[in-house]
Amino acid sequence: MTKYAFDEERRALIATWETGDGHLARTVAVLPPSADHEGALRLAASLTTVSTMAWWTYTHPASAAENVEPDSEGWRRQHEREAFAEVPGHVRKPYLPNDQGYLVQSLVRVEEAAHRVGRAVHAIGDHELTEAVVADVEQELAAVERAERGDFSGRARQAVQLSRADASPLQVHAAHDFLHAHPLWSSKLFEEVDPTAAAVAAAHWLQAAAEVAGGVAGIDPVSVVVEADDIEALAVETPTLVLERLAAGESPRHVVVDLVAGAMIAGEGRLPDPDGLVDAIAEARARAEQYGPGDEELLAGLMPRVTPLDPARPAQDLLEDLLDGIRGCWLLYRSHADVDLDHAAEEEIDEKFFAAVRAEADAKRDRLL
Structure with missing residues (x-):
């Protein structure tokens, strides 16, 4: 995934990602005077969360779930992936607290992460920064989409460092x-x-x-x-x-x-595999009793790995x-x-x-x- 950071010396928001041969970085934007230190860190953290949630849909595709019936795990994964189309709009117009202080939150994690980015840039209140952040988020989502197609060029190269629960x-x-x-x-x-x-x-x-x-x-x-x-x-x-x-x-x-x-x-x-692990532990205990009753070191060595x-x-x-x-x-x-x-x-x-x-x-x- 892409990690975002605040360069205090340049007052710049930067994005970094791994390629397998090292890390690459780019400057997303130089932050305006209205962005204080806390706000800059909040923006960087929320952008990292968007990337994490977006790449989660790549490593956990709906195709790897048992089914996509309503309310199933596959159904939830599919909704997370379909939410990509709404992310830029949520960054530009996020859910904000109403007059009573209540805040609507999305149950779709990709969407909620986008709203948090939107609230972070809204607090800074700079249109150019908002558009720069939207552009970078769009690049990140496009990288996920390219990786799904097997194209690991450019920013999608970070996919070679991820484990995916499916194989094209x-x-x-x-x-x-x-x-x-x-x-x-x-x-x-x-x-x-x-x-x-x-x-x-x-x-x-x-x-x-x-x-x-x-x-x-x-x-x-x-x-x-x-x-x-x-x-x-x-x-x-x-x-x-x-x-x-x-x-x-x-x-x-x-x-x-x-x-x-x-x-x-x-x-x-x-x-x-909870049931398999229980059986394996029982087998390990039986073998330990057979070959070295009371030998805790032997028992520990025979215990199965998760x-x-x-x-x-x-x-x-x-x-x-x-x-x-x-x-x-x-x-x-x-x-x-x-x-x-x-x-x-x-x-x-x-x-x-x-x-x-x-x-x-x-x-x-x-x-x-």
Whole structure:
């Protein structure tokens, strides 16, 4: 999201946003003399809230909800997104306290955030400032709309730092193409596509790589990353969990979106799967009693995590772990190559691995649908 700040030296309102390679900033407006310090900070804070609410509609699209029936979560998300059209008008003409001091407040969070910006600029009372703020808000909303279409140019670039509870098929196929060109790692996965969509493609490629490496090593593809961890320290838990679920017949998209959405729920302080967590805790207690009765340290180590991902950046965390898993497949494949690995032989083995993985990923590309 875009964060707004007050530059006290220049008396300027500035907007900053992250791009993946660093932060960019622009001056929204130089504040007039009528804007005191408190009013400037209030305006900056309210603009940050508008951006937060707007990008929330991107990370929590109605398409990711179970349904859009009236009063459902999907219905509420849809109303938040539809409110974009009214935001500029609310900034120009916000709800203000009436003669009795009562204030109407909107239940739609995007709208209410816009009204708060409007009240902040109304208190300052400068027409040029109001129009500059409206123009910047319109740019922010347009950035969200471009990100929804998969266009991460300009200000929409901040979307690559966000985790989304859905994955665009176009973005997934773009990520698939990046991995086809560079099966182990591509910076474009982090710079040009939505991380949730990139993780969907990476899960598909991990499954392909595990099948290739498992075939050479003579082991179950699900166990490939665990085996490779003996060669080089790797992220094991999440790639193995993904491989287990894929082997059970789930699609890459379903597994990734479920994990990312669950971590997003955990990041909000809620439990994504309360019943599953209760069962997992009971199992941990039983195992602790079996292997070390009364050992509190063992019990603590066996306790399940609410989510295997970093709740602050779940999609990026998952993508990184899946790419680490693909690297593990490559390491295991190399270790079973029946040649002395001089430089030329290494390149030959690598190319055989990449060719086999590409063939496997392409042959089963329908798993991405």
